[in-house]
Amino acid sequence: xxxxxxxxxxxxxxxxxxxxxxxxxxxxxxxxxxxxxxxxxxxxxxxxxxxxxxxxxxxxxxxxxxxxxxxxxxxxxxxxxxxxxxxxxxxxxxxxxxxxxxxxxxxxxxxxxxxxxxxxxxxxxxxxxxxxxxxxxxxxxxxxxxxxxxxxxxxxxxxxxxxxxxxxxxxxxxxxxxxxxxxxxxxxxxxxxxxxxxxxxxxxxxxxxxxxxxxxxxxxxxxxxxxxxxxxxxxxxxxxxxxxxxxxxxxxxxxxxxxxxxxxxxxxxxxxxxxxxxxxxxxxxxxxxxxxxxxxxxxxxxxxxxxxxxxxxxxxxxxxxxxxx
Numbered sequence: 001x002x003x004x005x006x007x008x009x010x011x012x013x014x015x016x017x018x019x020x021x022x023x024x025x026x027x028x029x030x031x032x033x034x035x036x037x038x039x040x041x042x043x044x045x046x047x048x049x050x051x052x053x054x055x056x057x058x059x060x061x062x063x064x065x066x067x068x069x070x071x072x073x074x075x076x077x078x079x080x081x082x083x084x085x086x087x088x089x090x091x092x093x094x095x096x097x098x099x100x101x102x103x104x105x106x107x108x109x110x111x112x113x114x115x116x117x118x119x120x121x122x123x124x125x126x127x128x129x130x131x132x133x134x135x136x137x138x139x140x141x142x143x144x145x146x147x148x149x150x151x152x153x154x155x156x157x158x159x160x161x162x163x164x165x166x167x168x169x170x171x172x173x174x175x176x177x178x179x180x181x182x183x184x185x186x187x188x189x190x191x192x193x194x195x196x197x198x199x200x201x202x203x204x205x206x207x208x209x210x211x212x213x214x215x216x217x218x219x220x221x222x223x224x225x226x227x228x229x230x231x232x233x234x235x236x237x238x239x240x241x242x243x244x245x246x247x248x249x250x251x252x253x254x255x256x257x258x259x260x261x262x263x264x265x266x267x268x269x270x271x272x273x274x275x276x277x278x279x280x281x282x283x284x285x286x287x288x289x290x291x292x293x294x295x296x297x298x299x300x301x302x303x304x305x306x307x308x309x310x311x312x313x314x315x316x317x318x319x320x321x322x323x324x325x
Contacts, residue, residue, distance in 0.1 A: 004185040007178045009152035010040045010117070013159040014078065016189050018048055021076060024163065025052045028063060028080030028117075037082055038119060038178055060086055064093040064116065071114040071168070072101060078163060084120030084172060085132045098168045099143035112166040115159075120148075121213055121263050122309065123176035127302040133264035133295070135172055139241045139273065144168045145194055146241040148212040152183045157192035158238065165194060174213035181216075197244035199251075203233030206257040206322060209248060209274065211237040214261045214310070221315035230323055240270050248274065249281050256287035257322050261310050266294040288325035291318045 004012060018024045026044055028036070032055040035042035044053040056063050060081055067079040081087045087094070094116070102110040122131035138146050145167050149155040155173065162169035200215065201222065208218040215236050222232035233251050237243055252258050258278055260271035275290040293310045301308050 001184045002187050003182060004152045005179050006149070006152045006155050006173065006181045007038060007040050009155040009185050010159060010173065011042055011044075012185065012187075013156040013163075014041065014044060015047070016156075017076075017078070017160060017163045018044070018052065020189065022052075023074065024076045024078065025070070026078045026080070027054050027056050027067075029056060029058055029082045031055060031080050036080065038175065040117070040173075041080070060088075060090040061093055064090040064098060067114050067116070068093060068098045068101065068111045071098075071111040072109045074113075076113045076163060078115045078117060081116060081118040083130050084118045084134050085129050087118055087134060091137070094138065094144070094170070095141045099141045103143060110166070111168050114168045115162045115171055116169070117159075117171045117173065119175035119178070120172045121174045121176060122300055122305060123213065125302065125305065128300040131300040131305075133262065135240055136264055136268060136270040138170050139270050141241075144170060144241065145239060146170045146172065147194055147239045148172045148174070149238070150174070150177070150212055150215040150236050151181050152185045154192060154198075154238065156185055157190050158194065160189065161191035161194050164191065169194070172212070177213050177216075192238075195239045195242040195244060197247040198236040198238055199247070200234040200236050201232065203231040203255065205231040205255055206259060206319060207233045207235060207248070207251040207255045208259050208261065208315070208319070209235045209237060210261040211240060212263075214263055217310065217312050218259075218261050218315055220312035221319060224312070224316045225319045228320075230319060232319070243274065245277055245281075248278060252278055252282045253285050256285055258286075259291040259293060259315065259318055259322060261293045261315055263295050263310060265297045266292060267297050269294050288322045291322050293318045
């Protein structure tokens with residue numbers, strides 16, 4: 001085991017994958033000698049050469065189009081979109097080409113070996129073009145997976161699983177945790193199952209559900225609730241496409257209450273999909289309406305970032321409202 005932050009775990013996963021299979025290549029804006037804007041790809045070009053780690057032009061659409069072609073021809077590309085906010089120029093390539101390539105060719109071709117890495121989320125004073133959480137857009141698209149780690153251990157295991165999965169994967173990294181989240185990470189090769197939730201903490205009164213950086217937020221809220229005698233079960237979804245409905249349902253059967261927290265805006269956020277599924281499956285077990293604690297329906301505000309964020313205090317208040325219903 002080694003102490004790593006989330007960035008170092010991502011870097012270590014890329015090294016592990018590139019050592020294991022020479023078909024793995026990493027590319028994107030500034031990922032080469034510079035090592036990426038956050039240094040996630042540090043030293044990869046020096047170690048593996050410009051043929052396997054290289055800079056691209058500043059064109060997200062081109063990056064993903066190129067990566068999809070590589071994947072369809074047998075390479076294992078790991079393409080970086082420098083910020084999640086800038087993934088939208090590549091939206092058409094991802095949803096209409098990458099995700100549908102196997103289907104539209106009748107299984108003759110596939111872009112399943114493609115992994116797209118991108119940092120997402122706020123909390124770093126990045127303003128409205130460097131703080132968005134666009135995961136729900138891609139959860140709507142059959143043919144791909146969406147994976148979001150919360151700590152260094154997960155980051156390495158889930159990224160290696162994503163690179164080796166036979167489907168294109170959008171791997172979203174919570175940037176405010178890049179250096180803030182530090183933990184023990186095995187130095188050897190390992191993977192974590194995609195599409196499986198992680199029960200972070202057992203509880204009996206209410207289920208708290210989140211992913212990525214928001215797990216830390218609901219943990220803080222749960223601590224405040226525990227002081228008032230409220231037992232919280234905490235679930236990290238880890239993958240939102242596919243999402244582990246069975247684990248969530250089983251928890252709600254037990255607790256009878258559900259609170260979903262995500263940083264993306266409320267309207268159309270992935271919490272809506274979870275809430276609809278839970279009320280359909282668990283309606284007779286619910287003791288209170290499903291609560292959603294999410295970002296505001298505004299462009300991400302720089303000056304009012306703290307007001308925008310679905311923090312532990314908003315979450316704690318929602319826990320109390322749900323328990324008092």
